[in-house]
Amino acid sequence: MDTVRLTVVDRDGTVSFLGPGHAIKMLTAACSRDPRSLEELLDFAAPYDSDFVASVRAGLAIFDEHNTPDNPAAFRAVARAVSPERMPPFRVVDELTRTLSLQPVGVGLVLYNLEARRIVQLVNRYGELLRQDRGRIRRGGEPTRLLYSYRLPDEWRILP
Numbered sequence: 001m002d003t004v005r006l007t008v009v010d011r012d013g014t015v016s017f018l019g020p021g022h023a024i025k026m027l028t029a030a031c032s033r034d035p036r037s038l039e040e041l042l043d044f045a046a047p048y049d050s051d052f053v054a055s056v057r058a059g060l061a062i063f064d065e066h067n068t069p070d071n072p073a074a075f076r077a078v079a080r081a082v083s084p085e086r087m088p089p090f091r092v093v094d095e096l097t098r099t100l101s102l103q104p105v106g107v108g109l110v111l112y113n114l115e116a117r118r119i120v121q122l123v124n125r126y127g128e129l130l131r132q133d134r135g136r137i138r139r140g141g142e143p144t145r146l147l148y149s150y151r152l153p154d155e156w157r158i159l160p
Contacts, residue, residue, distance in 0.1 A: 002126055003085055003106030010037045010114040016101035017056050017089035021126035023049070024110050025135045028119055028158075029150035035114055048148055049138040059089030069093045120159045129158055 002021035007014060015038055023045075030044035046053040066074035072093045079087065079096060084105050092098050102109065108123035121129060134149040152158070 004124075004126060005101070005103060005105045005109040007101045007109065007111045008038050008041060008114065009111065009116075010041075012037065014092035014098075014101060015060060015089065016092065016097070017059060018085070018087060018105060019052060019056070021107050022135060022138070023052060024108075024124065024126055024129060025133060026052075027110075027112055028129055028133075028152065029135060029148055031112060031114075031117075031119060031156060032150040032152050034117075034153060034155075037114065041112065041114065047137070048135065049141075051138070051141055056089050060091070062088065063090050067091075067093065072097065117153075117156045118159060119156065131156075131158060 003018050004021050004024055005016060006019050006023060006027060007016040026045050026048045027041065029048060030041050033044045035041040035044055042053050042056060063075060075090055076096060079100065084100070084103055087100065090097055090100070092101050102122070104123040107126040108121070110124060110129075111120040111122060113120065119129065132151040134147050136143040137146040137148055138144065
């Protein structure tokens with residue numbers, strides 16, 4: 001599987017997680033519905049790959065259960081123990097998490113800034129990201145014959 005780091009900025013902060021390469025297009029399709037928060041972004045992306053979205057939510061729930069902005073010690077221990085390609089979802093709460101959230105993995109790093117309505121492809125070796133495109137819906141991690149399509153509103157920018 002082609003892994004990519006996906007970092008999402010919204011009004012409440014920044015989160016970062018790993019995903020399959022197809023998640024780049026999937027989250028872009030979710031942005032076409034103009035989400036204002038991470039929760040909305042994940043809600044809009046769920047029909048395209050519900051298992052992936054559920055894993056991100058579960059990972060963030062575990063992070064929140066074991067860490068606070070004032071004491072992210074549990075995550076620091078995880079960060080020392082696992083490779084960047086196996087890092088669980090996390091919130092940016094300090095300099096370490098900020099650094100990790102901007103570290104490309106596998107096929108790259110894409111940042112979704114929901115407030116600024118920008119998608120920044122810091123590194124994208126997966127495939128060209130288009131303003132209008134279609135993708136394949138996945139069930140149980142496997143592609144189906146069903147397709148979704150999207151068109152980003154004019155307010156959204158895709159940056160190289």
